[in-house]
Amino acid sequence: MTPKNNIVIGIVVGLVLVASYNVEANPLEFVEGLPNLGIILEEILVLENIIDNMKYVPSALLAMLETLQMAFIGTVIGVVIGLPFSMLAARNLNSKFIYAPIRILLAIIRTFPSILWAMLFVIVVGLGPFAGVLAIILYTIGFVTKLQFESIETIDSDPMDAVGSIGVSKFQLIRYVVIPEAASHLLGQMLYMFDYNVRQSTILGIVGAGGIGFFIIQYIRFFEYGKAAVYLFVVLIVVLGIEWISVKIRDKYIVKSQHGMEVTKK
Amino acid sequence: MTRANKTRDSGIETIQMTQNPSFSLISTNKIIQMSDVSTSYDSKNYALEKINLSIDRGTNYAIVGQSGSGKSTLLKLMNGMMNPSGGTIKIDYIAPNMNNKKFKKMMHTIGYIPQSLGLVKNITVLDNILIGALPRLNKVQSFFKKFPEYEITEAKRIISLVGLTGKENRKAYMLSGGEKRRVAIARALMQKPTILLADEIVSELDHVTAKEIMDLIADAQKRMNLTAIMVHHDMQLALEYANRVAVIKEGQKILEIGVEGDTIVDFQTGDMTTEEIMEMHADDTKK
DSSP, X not given: OOHHHHHHHHHHHHHHHHHHHHTTOOHHHHXXXXXXXXXXXXXXXXXXXXXXXXXXXXXXXXXXXHHHHHHHHHHHHHHHHHHHHHHXXXXXXXXXXXHHHHHHHHHHHHHSOHHHHHHHHHHHHOSSHHXXXXXXXXXXXXXXXXXXXXXXXXXXHHHHHHHHTTTOOHHHHIIIIIHHHHHHHHHHHHHHHHHHHHHHHHHHGGGTOOSHHHXXXXXXXXXXXXXXXXXXXXXXXXXXXXXXXXXXXXXXXIIHHXXXXXXXXX | OOHHHHHHHXXXXXXXXXXXXXXXXXXXXXXXXXXXXXXESXXXXXXXXXXXXXXXXXXXXXXXXXXXXXXXXXXXXXXXXXXXXXXXXXXTTBOOOTTOHHHHHHGGGEEEEOTTOOOXXXXXXXXXXXXXXXXXXXXXXXXXXXXXXXXXXXXXXXXXXXXXXXXXXXXXXXXXXXHHHHHHHHHHHHTOOSEEEEESTTXXXXXXXXXXXXXXXXXXXXXXXXXXXXXXXXXXXXXXXXXXXXXXXXXXXXXXXXXETTEEEETTTEEEOHHHHHHHHHHHHHO
């Protein structure tokens, strides 16, 4: 290892120590607090409590369904609104005077996490899932457009040149070349965004924007960890299930077409 | 000194013809005219320098040269994808510039097949071919992807012409190299072009498939009275199919010959035999 590397490692370690001091990170406190986790786990994992808390599964599933609906609506509308912005933000389709301001606007939207947008929309439209949906839409627009315009910029320029040379309009070029060429990427990003939004929707309830998070935070506040655990377990199962389905769809319809391989339907 | 050197030394193409009147350059039927055309990619080195070309309507014209000689650039100048830094180009008496409204209106009459073919790989053969009809669609039809029935019928007729019947609904990325070339030709024919530009369309193909593709283009050229301008690096292939062959080397046109059956006419230095041309090309390639 060169002396230069040692200096870099030394600086990084120094910065971690300074930051840890500033945020009062104390490993001893963590060790001392571990028994508290035991108390929570004891409440959750006692067989009697588990059986007793199982009656909350249907209401947890209903809350999860609301969360999924929030994520679904938010993703679909966000992607649909975001797509034209992606086209306008792509360097290979527009002049600097068009893509630069659009990118700045999208960067501003992306700056705030969805929970902050949710707080804003709770003020605007009141408590409930609608505020959550609006927050997801806005965050999706900011986030998915970045993924999309970066994909659009990497598509093969040859079909665009070939089709562009026959005198088609910009709209026709986008409709018949850009979207089909980028379609597998766009679908993959939509799946990723839905996956991401489901996770995000579970915490929007913390600020009163609907979904399963609202119940989880309420139970934790009232020290009802057993009930909170049932809701968290439902989140875990559903999120893992979505990820599994997502992987299957990607493998079957996206990865193969991106590599130019024949997609065979089983 | 080889014949090629003699030709280059003799200067710009002469505008009178020789023994064979069918190759006369003096004609009012010029579809492409290039006069002292130069262009460069980096403003230091010329990609093409002082090119003079004059192509008659309905000609099967070949441009031959080594990699990097400027052949593809020449095609891009003809369809307006590049602009010359010097000289003038006229395609049907209109300067090929994408900012020129008159040229934009005639762009659909120039079929262009790049070396990479430029197919949209995630859509079907039929959809790729229908792209050739896009300039004839109105905005509503474009938005809803609603091609008139007669355009679909025409696309299917062309699919049959290029030998792809039964593969209409295959995605482009599933096709073989030869099939992809047929789709690219079909898309260009769907434009109902008057000029067909093809850049090394049979390179990387085996001899049999290459011949099939060349026969297909030659057949379409005759049927539709197209002016076909094809870039090759194989002189033999160019001599076999073209009425005229221009040889480009290091951005300059060093030779232009007319071909009719077994007769080959050098526009600068008189009659030559196929063997002499091949020998010259071989000499040139060695340099």
